[in-house]
Amino acid sequence: MKSVIGAIDEMGRAILFLGDILRTMVYRPNRSHEIFDQIWKVTVQSFATTGMAGFFVGGIMAVQFSLQMNEFGALGYLGGLATSGTIREVGPLLIAFMLAGKVGAYTSAELGTMRVTEQIDAIRCLGADPMQEIVVPRFIAIIVSSFFLLGLGLMMSIGGGMLVGSIVAGVNFEEYMRHVPTIVAFPSIVAGLIKCFVFAVILSTICTFKGYNASGGAKGVGISVVNTAVVTMIGIVMTDWLTSFLQEAVLNWFGVV
Amino acid sequence: MGSALLNLIPSLGRSVIQTQGLLSEISAFLFEVFKEIFRPPFRVRETIKQLHFVANESLIIILVCVCFAAMVTILESSFHMKLVIQNDSMVPGFAAMLILRELGAVVTALLLTSRVGAGFTAEVGLMKITEQIDALRMIGLRPIHFLVVPRLIACILGAVFLTIFANGICLYSAMLVSEIYLGFTPATFLLAMNRFVEMQDFWFSLIKAAVFGALIPLVSCFVGFRTQAGAEGVGSATTKSVVTSSIGIIIFDFVLSYLFSFFY
Amino acid sequence: MIEFKNLVKRFGTRTILKGISFKIEEGQIAFILGTSGTGKSVLLKNLVGLLRPDEGEIWVDGREISKLSEQEYLEVRKICGMVFQQPALFDSLSVFENVAFGLRKHRIVEEALIPQRVQEALDAVHVKGVEQKFPQQISYGMQKRVSLARTVALRPKILLFDEPTTGLDPITTTAINELIQELSRQYKTTSLVVSHDMKCALDIADQIIVLDQGNVVDLGTPEQLKKSQVPLVKDFLEEVLAQEAQSALEEAKGRRS
Numbered sequence: 001m002k003s004v005i006g007a008i009d010e011m012g013r014a015i016l017f018l019g020d021i022l023r024t025m026v027y028r029p030n031r032s033h034e035i036f037d038q039i040w041k042v043t044v045q046s047f048a049t050t051g052m053a054g055f056f057v058g059g060i061m062a063v064q065f066s067l068q069m070n071e072f073g074a075l076g077y078l079g080g081l082a083t084s085g086t087i088r089e090v091g092p093l094l095i096a097f098m099l100a101g102k103v104g105a106y107t108s109a110e111l112g113t114m115r116v117t118e119q120i121d122a123i124r125c126l127g128a129d130p131m132q133e134i135v136v137p138r139f140i141a142i143i144v145s146s147f148f149l150l151g152l153g154l155m156m157s158i159g160g161g162m163l164v165g166s167i168v169a170g171v172n173f174e175e176y177m178r179h180v181p182t183i184v185a186f187p188s189i190v191a192g193l194i195k196c197f198v199f200a201v202i203l204s205t206i207c208t209f210k211g212y213n214a215s216g217g218a219k220g221v222g223i224s225v226v227n228t229a230v231v232t233m234i235g236i237v238m239t240d241w242l243t244s245f246l247q248e249a250v251l252n253w254f255g256v257v
Numbered sequence: 258m259g260s261a262l263l264n265l266i267p268s269l270g271r272s273v274i275q276t277q278g279l280l281s282e283i284s285a286f287l288f289e290v291f292k293e294i295f296r297p298p299f300r301v302r303e304t305i306k307q308l309h310f311v312a313n314e315s316l317i318i319i320l321v322c323v324c325f326a327a328m329v330t331i332l333e334s335s336f337h338m339k340l341v342i343q344n345d346s347m348v349p350g351f352a353a354m355l356i357l358r359e360l361g362a363v364v365t366a367l368l369l370t371s372r373v374g375a376g377f378t379a380e381v382g383l384m385k386i387t388e389q390i391d392a393l394r395m396i397g398l399r400p401i402h403f404l405v406v407p408r409l410i411a412c413i414l415g416a417v418f419l420t421i422f423a424n425g426i427c428l429y430s431a432m433l434v435s436e437i438y439l440g441f442t443p444a445t446f447l448l449a450m451n452r453f454v455e456m457q458d459f460w461f462s463l464i465k466a467a468v469f470g471a472l473i474p475l476v477s478c479f480v481g482f483r484t485q486a487g488a489e490g491v492g493s494a495t496t497k498s499v500v501t502s503s504i505g506i507i508i509f510d511f512v513l514s515y516l517f518s519f520f521y
Numbered sequence: 522m523i524e525f526k527n528l529v530k531r532f533g534t535r536t537i538l539k540g541i542s543f544k545i546e547e548g549q550i551a552f553i554l555g556t557s558g559t560g561k562s563v564l565l566k567n568l569v570g571l572l573r574p575d576e577g578e579i580w581v582d583g584r585e586i587s588k589l590s591e592q593e594y595l596e597v598r599k600i601c602g603m604v605f606q607q608p609a610l611f612d613s614l615s616v617f618e619n620v621a622f623g624l625r626k627h628r629i630v631e632e633a634l635i636p637q638r639v640q641e642a643l644d645a646v647h648v649k650g651v652e653q654k655f656p657q658q659i660s661y662g663m664q665k666r667v668s669l670a671r672t673v674a675l676r677p678k679i680l681l682f683d684e685p686t687t688g689l690d691p692i693t694t695t696a697i698n699e700l701i702q703e704l705s706r707q708y709k710t711t712s713l714v715v716s717h718d719m720k721c722a723l724d725i726a727d728q729i730i731v732l733d734q735g736n737v738v739d740l741g742t743p744e745q746l747k748k749s750q751v752p753l754v755k756d757f758l759e760e761v762l763a764q765e766a767q768s769a770l771e772e773a774k775g776r777r778s
Contacts, residue, residue, distance in 0.1 A: 049504055056511040063514045064358060067521060068351065068453075077341055084340075089333050097367060101499040105375070109492025118609040121571050125603045126623030126671070127595055168518060183340060218386070222379035222491040229371035229499055234318055241325040244332045 017209045018201075021139050024131040038141030042103050043148050050098050050149045051156045057094055058157030059164040061085060066169035075169055079176030080183035082161045086154055087184060087192040093240060094157075095150050096199035099142065100232040104207040107138050108228040111211025112221035120212070135212060139204045146200035150192070191247050198243060202235045286401075286479050290409065293402040304407040311373050311415035316422070319368050323423045326364050327431040330355055335439060349435050349446040350453030353428060357458040358517075361424035363510055366469035369416060370502040374477040377408055378498040381481025382491045390482070400482070408474040416470025417463055424462060461517045468513065469506050476502045522547040522711050523568070523679065528577035530563055537563050539735040540577070545728065550705050550712045552722035554757065555732035561715040562606070564732075565681050568713075569603050570594040582678070599627050602677035606684045608664035610656040610671070616643075617652040620671045629675060642674035643667070645707065646700060662693045666700070673704055680704065682714040686721065694718070698725060719757045720764065723747070731757070 061082045069075050111134065114120050123130045165171040207228045214224040330352050335345045381404060384390050390400050428450070435441040441449075480498040484490045523545040530538040537560040545551045553561050566572040568579060570589070579587045586597050602623075610619050620639045624630055630638055643652070646666040651659055659667070665685070672680065682701065686694040702725050705712045716722065722729050723743045730740040731754050739751045746754060 049500055052504055053507050056507045059511045060359065060507075060514050063511075063518055064355065067518055068354070074341070081337055081341065084337060085333065088336075089329065097503065098500075101371065101503050102496060105496040105499055106493070109489065109496060113489050113492060114612075117607050118605040119611055121566075122603075122605060122609040122611075122671075124571065124591075125569055125598050126675075127598060127627035128622075164515075168515070183337070218491050219379075219383055221489075222383060222495055225492050225495045226372065226375040226379060229375055230318065230368075233368060233371055234322060237322040237325045241329050244329050248332055248336070 014205055014209045017212070018205045020131060021136055021205070021208070024129065024136050025140070028129060028132045030132060030137055034137045035140050038137040039144050042138075042141045042145040045106065046098055046102050046145070046149055047152065049102060050095065050153050053094055053098055054091075054153035054156030055160035057090060057153075058082065058086065058160030058162075061090065061157070062161040062164040063168055066165060066171070070169060075171055076175060077179050077183070078165055078169065078171050079158075079161065080179030082165075083154075083158055083180045084183045084188055086157050086161075088188050088195075089192075089240075089244070091150055091154050091157070092192055092195035092199055093236065095146055095153050095196060096203060096236045097233065098153075099146060099149065099200070100203050100207075100229055100236070103142055103145075104203050104228050104232055105225045107142070107204075108207040108211035108214075109221055109225050111135070111138075111208060112214030112224045115212060115214045116217055116220060130212075135208050139208055142204040142207075143197065143200040146196055146203075147193070150196045187251065191243075195240065195243050198239055199236050202239060203232050206232045206235065283479065286482075287475065289401050290405055290475065293399065293406050294409070296402060300403075300407050304410050307407050307411035308415050310376070311369070311411050312419060315369060315372050315415075315419065318372070319365055319419055319423050320426050322368060323361070323364055323427045324430040326360055327352075327356065327427040328434045330360060331431055331434045331438065345439060347449065347453075348439060349431070349441055350449035352431050352435075353446075353450040354453045354458065356427045356431060357424055357454055357462050358514070359510070361427055362420050362462050362465035362469060363506065365420045365423045365466065366416065366473070366506045367503060369412070369419070369470070370473055370499055370506065373412060373415075374473045374502045375495045375499050377474055377477035378481040378484075378495045379491055381478050382484035382494045385482060385484045386486045386490055405474065405478045408478060409471060412474040413467050413470040416466045416473070420462060420466035455521075457517070457520055461513070461520075465510065465513050468509055472505050472509065473502050476505060522549075522582060523713065524578075524580040525564075526578040526580070528564070528567060528579065529575050530560070530567060530572065531575050537735055538567075538574075541732070541735075541737055543730050543737055543740055545711060545713060547711050548705075548709060549727040550702070550714065550725055551728045551730065552726040553713065553715045553730050553732060554717060554719060554722055556717060559732045560735050561732060562683050565603065565683050565713070565715055568681060569598060569601055595627070599629070599675065600677050601679045601681065602672035602675050603681040604669055604672045604683065604685060606687060608656065608661070608668040610664055610668055612656055615653050615655055616648075616659070616667050619656070619667060620674050623671060623675050627675060638674050639670075642670040645673055645704060646670045662689065662696075665689070665693075665697065669697075669700065669704075673708065676708060678710060680708075680710045680712045682712065682716075684715055684717070686716065686718055694721070701725065720761045723761065 062078065065082055066075065066078055069078055069081075111120075114134065120130045120134075123133055162173050162176045165176050166173065210224040210228045210231070214220045216223070331348060334352050334355070335348045338345045338348055338351070381390075384404075390404075393400050393403060432441075432443050432446045435446050436443060477498045480494050480501065484494040525541050525543055528538050528541040529536065541564060553564065555561050563572060567574050567587075568581070570586070570591070574587050577587070578585050581597060581601065586594070589597065610616075611622065614622065617636075617639055620642055621635050624635055624638055625632075639652070643649070646669050648663060648666045648670065651663065651667075656664055656667070669685075680701075685701065686697050689697065698721050701712060701714065704710065714722075714726070723746075726743060728740065728742060729746050731738050731746075731751070733753050739746065739749050739754050741749070747758060749755065749758070
């Protein structure tokens with residue numbers, strides 16, 4: 001019971017932290033080059049891993065789907081379904097996980113190290129606002145990069161799916177892409193983008209919050225990194241369900257589906 | 258332009274040499290671990306302690322995540338099926354198959370990576386930079402036997418158990434969601450499952466779980482042993498291990514899925 | 522110049538500072554001594570606003586500062602420079618950028634004059650030729666000096682030192698102590714040094730304040746303190762006197778042989 005209360009307490013503090021970040025963004029905006037710097041760093045860091053992951057996940061989806069569709073003779077839809085699934089679900093989830101593992105952990109470690117070596121205190125003593133200097137640029141950078149990486153992951157997974165589709169099920173590239181426009185409709189794309197945004201906000205809030213409030217030396221940094229990854233994943237999974245559910249409800253309401 | 262090209266070759270050569278160095282270190286590590294598994298003393302108590310760490314702490318989180326994952330799977334499957342064939346009667350079967358073949362093992366493994374993998378790396382890494390590993394050697398204990406083997410066994414067992422459990426809960430919640438949301442009775446769900454799912458799926462899921470369960474501690478401990486000193490050392494080692502494990506899981510998942518597809 | 526009136530600070534249920542009161546005159550070098558964990562660092566952090574007292578008052582330069590907002594505290598931090606226990610240099614900035622950081626953020630001088638001030642500060646701490654290097658590339662002792670330079674560049678009226686020589690070898694310890702004295706004289710600052718080095722205090726302090734379990738157990742000039750009857754102080758002194766006797770003995774032996 002205590003740990004549940006503790007968890008809710010943490011969540012509350014994290015939300016307050018997010019409020020601080022947003023306030024700082026509005027009242028003390030950064031110079032853009034700091035932000036662009038961070039965006040570049042985050043994107044480059046995760047570029048290779050996201051690309052690889054996207055490729056293989058696309059492949060996995062192709063393998064699994066093609067087995068089923070073969071039975072029903074619906075192989076023509078392989079490309080469309082795989083792509084649609086990727087944009088709506090797998091893509092944002094994958095990006096979020098990759099980011100959580102690499103960038104989330106890295107940011108949490110970086111901020112945590114700065115905290116335990118008293119650099120954050122030093123920033124305050126030297127007349128600057130640590131939120132403005134180091135938290136906000138990273139926060140924005142993670143969210144912006146997530147979209148770039150989503151695009152990359154999507155492309156790579158289409159590539160992987162195509163390749164595997166042709167090897168495993170003999171679906172050539174043209175066939176693969178043919179039904180993509182049919183199945184991937186505008187609401188799906190919007191849904192995917194919204195998910196990506198929400199996941200990115202959750203990730204960046206959690207990792208900056210945990211890092212900024214780390215304590216206890218090198219061990220404390222390690223602990224905050226582990227916590228970041230876990231909490232982020234849980235948060236993402238839950239939000240994933242929530243957004244899917246809300247989407248369905250909204251679309252149902254409008255009679256679209 | 259010319260000088261950039263000229264520089265390309267030496268730097269390419271350098272990265273090849275570095276990679277080769279890394280690869281040989283990795284294979285030496287794997288060989289050591291394999292040797293040490295069969296050498297007594299068999300530290301059963303330590304292994305059980307690690308198992309407790311792997312399974313106990315992660316259980317609830319995995320259950321929660323897996324439930325949500327099941328719900329999302331059902332929602333998405335029904336969305337797409339209705340779109341393509343205007344009929345969602347096959348959703349339960351399809352979802353059940355997806356759960357057993359992919360979801361259960363992979364989600365469990367990814368969650369274990371961030372919790373257990375990062376934890377192992379942080380532990381071993383901290384021991385490295387506080388010179389405890391050297392101290393172990395001085396006492397005459399072999400670090401790999403002492404630290405890695407129990408974690409390896411524990412993680413493999415833990416991953417398998419957790420996956421079985423996760424699969425069960427996932428299927429159960431998928432069944433519930435199908436009932437509440439799609440109006441399928443549990444009986445219909447089980448029938449559909451029967452049609453789509455075969456015995457091999459169950460075994461394949463376990464094999465995947467075992468492979469992932471072995472991958473995580475191997476990567477985590479390897480990275481942990483090579484942690485650099487300083488406050489950042491542990492943090493960056495943890496990051497590296499989580500990322501490498503995650504990619505590794507995805508790649509192995511792909512390879513195994515591909516291999517298993519030949520058995521249907 | 523600086524006065525603490527009945528300062529109380531709690532962390533949860535633990536009371537770390539139980540009513541601290543003392544005064545430091547302008548231009549003095551004051552040492553705060555005590556065993557580890559008695560709240561010496563907490564005291565300093567209360568002074569610069571990194572922590573806020575639960576009860577009591579803090580007077581700096583005729584102004585009560587314990588209830589100021591973070592924004593208002595910037596004024597205090599301009600005149601009150603803190604040197605942390607760890608160098609706390611910013612890893613992503615060069616030595617030059619580190620030293621210039623406070624100057625820029627506090628907007629003390631215009632950009633054109635910054636190189637001169639940085640050079641001055643580095644000269645004052647006897648560090649040469651590392652302006653373009655990064656903190657990871659210089660030795661720990663040098664990092665400590667640069668951290669000192671970073672604070673001194675602001676030419677603050679008050680200098681605070683949190684355990685400046687803890688964990689350093691004897692040679693560097695003496696060097697840092699001499700530096701503290703030199704800087705105090707050169708910049709005519711009031712210096713407050715938190716330490717557990719009694720010998721150093723006896724050597725260079727104008728006033729020594731001894732803390733134990735969150736209370737002031739004794740204070741006075743080194744001469745006054747040598748005659749102290751307080752048990753803790755006597756223990757401290759015994760230690761120092763024993764060491765002095767030991768080294769005197771060894772010197773005498775050396776001279777004879």
